[in-house]
Ligand SMILES: O=P(O)(O)OC[C@H]1O[C@](O)(COP(=O)(O)O)[C@@H](O)[C@@H]1O
Ligand SMILES: [Mg+2]
């Protein structure tokens with residue numbers, strides 16, 4: 001079985017990108033340790049602070065953000081970072097070739113119940129001399145690498161550098177990520193959907209009708225029964241989709257008119273969309289491919305529908321009507 005180090009050494013990517021991937025992955029091992037200590041390290045619970053999006057930050061949101069920020073700042077390949085937990089973009093190294101967007105801890109409402117959380121990252125080329133927010137506003141199709149690390153019963157890494165998706169499992173004794181899935185392939189059909197059903201009355205008519213038809217099962221137009229899962233951490237829900245197929249959606253809703261979408265484009269939707277597409281699935285807002293969206297700002301939110309290609313297409317047909 002190949003180690004992550006061996007896999008990266010043999011892959012056909014720039015040396016500088018290899019270095020950056022090692023920085024991200026080594027930091028994720030430290031995060032995995034911090035997360036696993038939980039209450040023993042006094043890292044659970046909330047802080048008094050809110051992020052720019054008005055969300056109360058958990059202690060671990062801030063701890064993991066600082067760990068990644070410091071590690072990336074010390075990596076000369078990194079020109080700048082954008083994080084869920086940073087109001088503005090942060091400059092790193094003047095001559096860095098890459099910009100890194102990340103969600104240091106996704107699913108942070110799961111921390112206090114010892115359930116799944118993860119780190120999501122997206123790597124973009126740094127194309128401009130001067131670092132500004134505008135440097136980051138590139139379409140998702142420009143990503144040179146994307147991935148997540150899931151802190152679950154095992155710590156797992158899913159990675160794409162544009163050559164399919166590979167999954168690695170952290171060996172608890174050697175502390176090495178081992179290649180455990182060389183080419184992830186999402187089944188094209190599924191009988192499993194993931195959506196926060198409590199928002200049902202706030203969805204648009206297309207999503208209402210689509211989910212209603214799934215729930216009718218073999219008594220409705222779909223003529224098959226569907227099961228439902230909701231982990232409340234995108235990283236966990238997408239991991240299930242990559243592992244055994246499914247459709248995951250966080251659609252537009254009218255619950256809070258000032259916030260029609262929940263998931264963030266640059267460090268949630270884009271990296272997950274690249275992983276899903278590289279595994280043979282689809283990722284859309286309902287009206288546009290996620291990877292084709294021209295971002296307007298780093299904390300922009302979008303509707304997300306992703307997963308098994310035939311099922312996503314079926315859902316998109318409801319939106320086209
Ligand atoms: O609270 P809800 O509506 O179930 O939302 C869950 C969604 O919110 C998120 O947790 C947001 O991520 P953060 O924890 O990074 O803010 C997604 O991972 C997840 O899909
Ligand atoms: Mg998140």
Ligand SMILES: [Mg+2]
Nearest residue numbers: 084103105106
């Ligand atoms: Mg987060």
